[in-house]
Amino acid sequence: MKEKIQDSLKGILSDLYDNSDFNVDQYVINIQENKEKEHGDLASNIALILAKPLKKQPKEIANEVIEQFVVDKDITKVEVAGPGFINFFLSKSSHGEVLKDILAHKDNFGKVQSNNKKILIEYVSSNPTGPLHVGHGRGAVFGSVLSRLLKEAGFEVDEEYYVNDFGRQMNILSTSLWIRYAQLFDDQIKMIKNGYQGDYLISVAKKLKEIKSDQFYKDKGIISNLLNSNRELDDETFTDLLIDTIKTELDSNFVYLRNFALDEIIDLIKKDLIDFGVDHNKWFYESSLYQEKEGAESKVDKAINNLKSNKFIYEKDDAIWFKSSDFGDDKDRVLRRSNGEYTYFASDVAYHLDKYDRGYDRVINIWGSDHHGYLPRVRAAMEASKRNIEKLEVVFIQFANLIRQGKKVTMSTRSGEFITLKELVEEVTSEAARFFYINRKADQHLDFDLDLAKEQSKDNPLYYIQYAHARICSVLRKSDVQEDKLNKCDLALLDSDKEVEIQKMLKQYPALIERAALSSEPHLICYYLKDLASIFHSYYNSEKFLVENQDLMNSRLYLLTGVKQVISNGLSVLGISAPQEM
Template sequence: MQQKIINQLTLIVDELIKSSDVGDVNYKIRLQENKDKEHGDYASNIAMMLAKDLSENPKNLAEQISKDFPLDDEVLRVEVAGPGFINFFVSEATHAEILKNIDAEKEKYGHNKKKVGKVLIEYVSSNPTGPLHVGHGRGAVFGSVLASLLKAAGHKVDEEYYVNDYGRQMSILSVSVWLRYLQNSSKNISMSPLGYQGDYIKLIAQELFKENKDKYLLSDNDRDNILPILELQEDEKDIDSLISFMQKTLGEGFSEIRSFALDNMLNIIKSDLINFGVEHNLWFFESSLYIEEKGKPSKVDKGISDLSSNDFVYEKDGAIWFKSSKLKDDKDRVLQRSNGDHTYFSSDVAYHLDKYNRSYDRIINIWGSDHHGYLPRVRAAMEASGRDTNKLEVVFIQFANLVRNGEKISMSTRSGDFITLNELMNEVTAEAARFFYINRKADQHLEFDLELAKEQSKDNPLYYIQYAHARICSVFNKVEYDLEEGHEKVDLSLLIAEKEIEIQKHLATFPALIEKAAKSNDPHLICYYLKDLASLFHSYYNNEKFIIEDSSLMISRMFLLKGVKQVIFNGLEILGVSSPEAM
């Protein structure tokens, strides 16, 4: 319906522009839905938009356009109002066509059938040195919901986790696991306070022992040597001596423990994510960027030489620098340190070049808002390598505060007493956690109310929406009528009550909502849409009865409920939340 009006308006406006000989005028007709029924169903502001270009009074312009607008049994009346709005009044029956669309498209309703390009979303990518905690939760949900949203909008989507398996932290992880392993047999081995303290380290160490028994134990002599090193673990650098000791003593065993620890850690992370409804189809290892094959340079070296050949690299104080300050970054950045080690940044240059080489139309990174200062240098590197920086989008996720009984739960990185994602899921369920995380705009701080997430009442928006779905299912269970059978007979012109029209109009906006949310990376809009839909339904439910004597009216109402149920399902599906049949 809306499209029909827009098409018709375009015809008239084109004609108007042609006859006014002002040359080409760029315009786009948008039809807004009117809140106030006095103003009709839809309105266009096109007359006011064009008034200047055509040097004509907007009201006169609107009059001309509306005069030419053909009326029929769908568009009943066209009016000019206010400063130059053109209002359209359509017949009540036209709203029902949307129900047929929904019934035809089912779970595809709202989805774009056209293919609109390939997207890479990289998200979570937390360091594999500890389990996911609540700080990772928001980004995890955001990424996975954005992925299904973009799929619905017609994109081919890859979801990628970037594994930081290359830096010093991996060595610290290995040492930590090894120490816990040694503690099984030697009481006087202490855990370095500079290692990772969590209980998960002990679990991995137990697994290590189960699979390898005594393989990595120390000789008496070596045990005497490690004790003084363990004595001195104060400054951050002191753990390095422990790392070198481990490398020296175990030889190949060092990298065996390292990959054992990494595999176990990733399994923990993967299973937490899956429990949370998040599943990446690609896992990219930082270490792969450093592999040299068949005499070819590693991807990192290739990245640096790319920058270098465009004259963006120089050497200073024994280090290799990227001239990012020439491209809108605050200062130049080190790619390779004076000790020969590559920086994390140089990995990231290579990683992003690799993303570009995989020919995506959009490359989306989901980062914590504390990383915003990092974007200019990555952008600069892509620009310096001749890549189109418009393809790279970064969504920054603000922090979420957990709140219990009105009190913020404080979490300090230092003490390491983070609440894990697992604990959160156990307390409020994965579904509720997903919904509450995605219920806010990404760049907005979020208060996650644990009590509310557990509450089973309309105060909890997730329950409110799910309850609408369950209520409809309940009606369908009660009614003695085959929902599939009678739909040829349904008379949609009976659905003309005010609330019925309101619901149908709202259902009709779902595809546009998906498109808009996908375009601006705003999955939270789906939550608000569904709350509105649920609210319209609950109100309707209290106002009308559905199981009634008048069977043709009943059938038409069933058809309406079926549409509501389908759209709630489709929306919750994108959020990765279930639509219960009963509650």
């Protein structure tokens, strides 16, 4: 219907005003849903937009347009409101056209044709030092659903996980694994305070022992003695001493130990994500930024030299600094320390330049809310590197609290006392976890009620939505009516207030998909599905569907089929199933 009105307005405006100074094709004719029924079903602000180029009052333009507008069986009235809005009143029967559209396109209803634009979404990117925990869940679901949404909206999307496999944390992981491995031979050996405390490394250590036997432990008494010594060094200094000792004792085998630990943890992370419905198609390793291929400089050195050539680099106290304050950051940032080590920021500059150089139209980062202060320096580096900073978008995700029996669940990642993502999925199912994580706006705090997520009642929003789908499937099974007969039903019979309201809601779905995708607001799909399920359940409780009047029954079943399809499509975008029975 919107397209029909747009075409009519375009023709009228062309006939009225087209000349050498004005061409209607230069302007977008927007048609919006009216929130208040007394103002009609649809509205256009085109008269306000054209007031300046036509040098006329908006209301004058609007009145000239409606004089030429022809009402018909679908559009019963057109009127001017306010400063020059054009309101359109639709007939009840016109709303049924959406049902034909839904049943014609089915799973593709709401999808937009490819626009040949590419987007990279980087999300989760947790350090590869242990299994994912519930703190990663909200960002994981947000990135996954946003990717699905953008694909629905016609974009080509790559989903990337950035693996921080470079630097001290990997040495601590390798050292922690060696300690767990050594404990299999000597249970008196204790884990260091700065080590990774969780039991997950025990299974990795056992696997290492199966492959290497005691090869990494035999004749390594100097390490065991160091661990068991009465040390006077502070924790950080002792950790560095232990890392250096293990590196020396294992020699080239330390690289094997490090890679073994990394591969095992990455495999664990990948499996947990897949079980959670999250599937990155790209994995980018930080270490690749430091590789020098065939004599060429590394990507990190290239990034720094690029900034240097643009005169945004200086040296102070034997360190290399970036003039990020020139671009609004609160202070300049170190890229390479005085000891020659590169900072995390240096890696991030090189990584983001690599993203740009891969030719994406948009680059989206999904970051935790604790990274707010990091954005100005990254944007500064991109601007200093002559990149279009408008391409870079960052969505900040607020932390989610887990609530059990009305109380907040306390966790500590430092001590290894945390609920893993795997444990959460096992407790409430991946689908419930996905829905409850995405059910609020990203920048709002979220209390995840574990008990509610497991509840089978109308208070559980996901259950309420899926139950609507299952209810419709049950009615359709009992009717035993073939779909081709429903296609020939009389849509004019769907004229009750609830039936018209449902059809209006169904018409909103394609625009909602596009809006949610472009504004990075996947929670809007949850809101929509809850509203659609609510009005359906109300309709279900007030009407009978398997009635004696065959024409009326077919019309109502046709409406239910449309609702069922849209619920299924919406849940699919969320990565959630639409069950036929519950």
